[in-house]
Amino acid sequence: MDDRTFRNAMGKFATGVNVITTLADGEAHGMTANAFMSVSLNPRLVLxxxxxxxxxxxxxxxxGKFAVNILSDAQKEYSMHFAGQMKETHTVEFDWMDGVPVIKNALANIVCNVQSKQIAGDHTLFIGEVKDINFGEGKPLTFYEGKYGEIVEKEIRQEI
Ligand code: FAD
Ligand code: NAD
Structure with a gap:
């Protein structure tokens, strides 16, 4: 099996899109990520x-801290920017929660302290203990088969 086969299979799993943010050495940093899951309710953990x-x-x-910012379908450009996919450089103005930079108008900002980490192959899994949450308005940006999309509600008509 080659890498493309693996990625094509993983791409069949439709996800939302997040920007992970943190503050290190006095500088805010953001990165687009779709590898995210809710882990535990008690205590409240995400990965x-x-x-x-x-x-x-x-x-x-x-x-030792990060925020998960769940993007709305109006925020595709944030996803592309924080994945390094935009040609132009942009200045991003962040909001702040508990000293952590967060993306304005995201569907949710989830601020976490790193509870534990595990190196897994060429990635590191961070489990975060959720410290604070803020909600925004809108519908999610989605990622499926390597492409962005959005949720369209279908009108269901019953034929009599
Ligand atoms: P950089 O590549 O240096 O930064 C990313 C971009 O953000 C740059 O354009 C930079 O200018 C900009 N930026 C950063 N901080 C600021 C700031 N303070 N102000 C303004 N601009 C700023 N990779 C993973 O490891 N895990 C994943 O789960 C994951 N999921 C992804 C999902 C999708 C849909 C996509 C498109 C990519 C995903 N990636 C994931 C890949 C990852 O987003 C890119 O490899 C990314 O470029 C890595 O970021 P970096 O931390 O190396 O920082
Ligand atoms: P793609 O076809 O590479 O992505 C489809 C799926 O494959 C993703 O949703 C993810 O589940 C998986 N995947 C892709 N790259 C991976 C990696 N390096 N490690 C683990 N899983 C990975 O889609 P694309 O549009 O070509 O992606 C754009 C860029 O973003 C690529 O460079 C890709 O590697 C990167 N990306 C990385 C991750 C990740 O590191 N977890 C996730 C998504 C996208």
Missing amino acids: ISISEKARMLDKINTS
């Missing part, structure tokens, strides 16, 4: 997976 190649890895190791 993210960060590539060994991502600058974000050292930043979270330094700060």
Whole structure:
């Protein structure tokens, strides 16, 4: 099996899109990520997976904190920007929660302290204990088969 086959299979799992944010050495940093799951209710834990190649890895190791910002379908450009997919450079103005930078108008901002971590192959899994949550308005940006999308509610007509 080659890498493309693996990625094509993983791409069949439709996800939302997040920007992970943190503050390290006085600088805010953001990175697009779809590897995210809710882990536990008591205590409240979530999981993210960060590539060994991502600058974000050292930043979270330094700060011990991160926020998961769940993007709305109006925020595709944030996803592309924080994945390094935009040609132009942009300045991003963050909101702040508990000293952590967060994306304005995201569907949810979930602020976490790193509870534990596990190196898994070429990624590091961070389990975060949720400390604070803020909600925004809108519908989710989605990612499926390597493409962005959005949720369309179907009108169901019953034929009599
Ligand atoms: P960089 O590549 O240096 O930064 C990313 C971009 O954000 C750059 O354009 C940078 O200018 C900008 N940026 C960062 N901080 C700021 C700031 N303060 N102000 C303004 N701009 C800023 N990788 C994973 O490891 N795990 C995943 O779960 C994951 N999921 C992904 C899902 C999708 C849909 C996509 C498109 C990519 C995903 N990636 C994932 C890949 C990851 O987003 C990219 O490899 C990313 O470029 C790695 O970021 P970096 O930390 O190395 O930082
Ligand atoms: P793609 O076809 O590479 O992504 C489809 C799925 O494959 C993703 O949703 C993810 O589940 C998986 N995947 C892709 N790259 C991975 C990696 N390096 N490690 C673990 N799982 C991975 O979609 P694309 O549009 O070509 O992706 C854009 C870029 O973002 C690529 O460089 C890709 O590697 C990266 N990306 C990385 C991750 C990740 O590290 N977890 C997740 C998604 C996308």
